[in-house]
Amino acid sequence: MARREDPETAKLLDQFVCVRVIQMWGIDLARFQFDWDLTFAALFLNADGTVYGRFGTRKNHDHAEKDTTPAGFRKSAEGALALHAAYPGNAKELEGKKARAARWATVDAIPALKGRPNIKPATGERAGCVHCHQVHEGELWSARAGNLPLPDRVLWTFPSPEDAGFELDPSEMARVVSSTGMAGAAGFKAGDRILQFGGQPLISAADLQWILHHAEDGDTLRAEVERGGERLQLRMKLTDGWRRKGDYTWRSIAWSLRHRLAGTGMLEPQPARPNEMALRVKALPPDWVKDRNRSAAAELRAGDTIIAVDDRKDLAREADFLAYLLQKKNAGSVVVLTVLRGGKTVQASIKLP
């Protein structure tokens, strides 16, 4: 992505101080925040910590390299340079890009990560890297253990622009290819270049995600777009529960939710039953997964199809089922799964951690 072999990219990189961060040990989480589940993420910064923009986006299992392109990276770098040239005159409009307060300052302070082989403070000697995705995982499980709120934002984190109705051109900063849903209702049209959103200048789809991530349901976000040489003002209202349309199960966090809560591997919806709950247990966690729900492992079999949980039969997607276990059921509670097994219906009571 940010390789110097490409002359255009090299020319841009020469205008930055470039640093490659390979792991999260020692990183100040109150200053450096991005979508932790990405395998490539970038921040464009002023040396004083002011964030010009973020780069890196992904919407599902298959899109790691479709949503993030070298051409898009170059455009974002150009955008960052333009913001840097205008700084500090534009400092006020960059305020919203700053990292938010962090509950835990560094990864070794996150309670759920303590004791992991790669989290060993003091000496700095660690059995491997601390991965970016561990921040998300650690924060989520620490919140559950501490009975802290687990709002939708925790699971449906950094929502894809598509979840809000935007299809963006991955080779541009933030150019609309098509709009539906909330974006369509707000009046965004194909070809629009989104200059500002939520009061912040956009240099990437990741910037849009940052704003959506922190926004509340019901918020109305102002936008400025360039359309046919003119600048237009638009307003987009976020409807209740909008982020739940997305699918977070490409994220690393989904594996620990499957293992620790459901006690399963992947749960596959059945194409023959698209509108009803029918989640097939593809496999149970292997023995080397220490944190698996052993109560579930004793009750469930690979090949089982979950058709109800408690009195809910509407959780058709794996994302919705796992969210129910996490958000609606406290640690220590029991869920009753109704399962199809070999043509029979059986019930499995599972205690949740």
Added chain:
Amino acid sequence: MRVHLLAGAALVASFVASQEISKQDLRKKLKDDVHASWIYDDLPAALAEGAKTGKPVLAVFRCVP
């Protein structure tokens, strides 16, 4: 692409299995870009360099490789 991904995963796994990697070893093993203009795994140094030169900072968060 799949071969590259598998090779990358194997490399990461080998690092996880190993002890702390020295910066020198890291730079040798990173094959994508060892140009002198990149600072490796040292954000404070990058910010200090940005303050000194007036350049903006590009921080890329990416596992090895």
